[in-house]
Amino acid sequence: MKTRSITLCVNGRDYTFEVPHNRTLLQALRDDLKLTDTKYGCGSGECGGCTVLINGKDNINSCLTLAAEMEGKHITTVGGLTKNGQLHPIQQAFVELGAIQCGFCTPGMVMKTASLLAHNPNPSEDDIRRGLEGNICRCTGYENIIRAVQKASQMINASATQCAGGACS
Numbered sequence: 670m671k672t673r674s675i676t677l678c679v680n681g682r683d684y685t686f687e688v689p690h691n692r693t694l695l696q697a698l699r700d701d702l703k704l705t706d707t708k709y710g711c712g713s714g715e716c717g718g719c720t721v722l723i724n725g726k727d728n729i730n731s732c733l734t735l736a737a738e739m740e741g742k743h744i745t746t747v748g749g750l751t752k753n754g755q756l757h758p759i760q761q762a763f764v765e766l767g768a769i770q771c772g773f774c775t776p777g778m779v780m781k782t783a784s785l786l787a788h789n790p791n792p793s794e795d796d797i798r799r800g801l802e803g804n805i806c807r808c809t810g811y812e813n814i815i816r817a818v819q820k821a822s823q824m825i826n827a828s829a830t831q832c833a834g835g836a837c838s
């Protein structure tokens with residue numbers, strides 16, 4: 670099969686590699702770059718396990734996206750949210766609220782939450798339920814996940830308020 674060279678920016682790092690034209694972003698992340706934090710669930714856009722963030726704001730199902738189409742965009746996976754060993758507030762909230770059971774859906778849930786909060790920093794419970802539609806938790810831990818998203822929203826907003834008040838250097 671014909672291949673082409675592409676460069677993807679993932680979690681702030683550029684990777685250049687050869688892919689067949691039909692390589693999905695999910696295959697590229699997991700199989701070519703060995704970044705297995707993004708999960709392969711259904712492979713057909715039904716479960717949300719493969720959700721990643723594009724340009725810090727929008728979410729996509731990486732199983733339905735061609736890798737070559739993502740050149741020039743900034744891709745963030747759940748591992749990319751952690752900075753200097755510190756969990757991102759969304760990750761912290763999921764841990765604190767017990768929103769993780771087997772954990773298989775968690776990377777997708779966290780990335781969908783990151784997108785939701787980037788677009789809507791103060792989501793209502795309905796907003797959260799609608800925002801997480803398309804992400805399936807087979808352990809059915811939805812109530813704790815919703816509480817975790819609410820907590821993450823509070824944590825992020827509190828930190829933004831502190832910075833605005835000059836508490837950050």
Ligand code: FES
Pocket residue numbers: 708709710711712713714715716717718719720730731732733
């Ligand atoms: S693996 Fe992509 S939506 Fe299920």
Ligand code: FES
Pocket residue numbers: 768769770771772773774775805806807808809810
């Ligand atoms: S925690 Fe197991 S699938 Fe969601």
